[in-house]
Amino acid sequence: MPVTTDIVATxxxxxxxxxxxxxxxxxxxxxxxxxxxxCAVFFVAQWPALSREAHLTDQELNPLLGGSLMAWIFIAPLIFYAIAFVSQFVLRAMGGAVTGFATRLALFWAFLAASPLKLLHGLVAGFIGPGQALTIVGAIWLAVFLWFWVSNLREAGWGAK
Structure with a gap:
């Protein structure tokens, strides 16, 4: 199935x-x-907020975009691999029979599947700015991400008897 169809099905x-x-x-x-x-979707989701920041603070947009690109495309994947590595050990200590690949895929798929909400979060950050609406959308994104991640880990074997 196409990735977009899988995201909706998730x-x-x-x-x-x-x-x-x-x-x-x-x-x-x-x-x-x-x-x-x-990571690419999260980079794109940053654009409205970075554009707003550049406009309000009278900065150039390109350096802000370059920093975001460096963070999301080069540094964030390393952090996600580290999170998956640590979570595998935690799950094994809790008695789960989860492989390293399944742990990584569970985290990575939850991250991608929740990314449409991050795009909404980016739009709210860019057009409305900081405030209650941004906090609510961010909390919804976090809840959905955690729901997907825990569901994926359970399917991969965490908590399996």
């Missing part, structure tokens, strides 16, 4: 979509592509 049933991704077999290239797609 909002209806995250475990079903993640099971289908796991059944495709271990492919680290696919996992990295999912992570990089999520």
């Amino acid at each position: 909002y209806r049933g995250p475990r079903t979509v993640f099971r289908r991704l796991l059944d495709m077999g271990e492919n680290e290239g696919r996992a990295l592509a999912i992570l990089m797609a999520g």
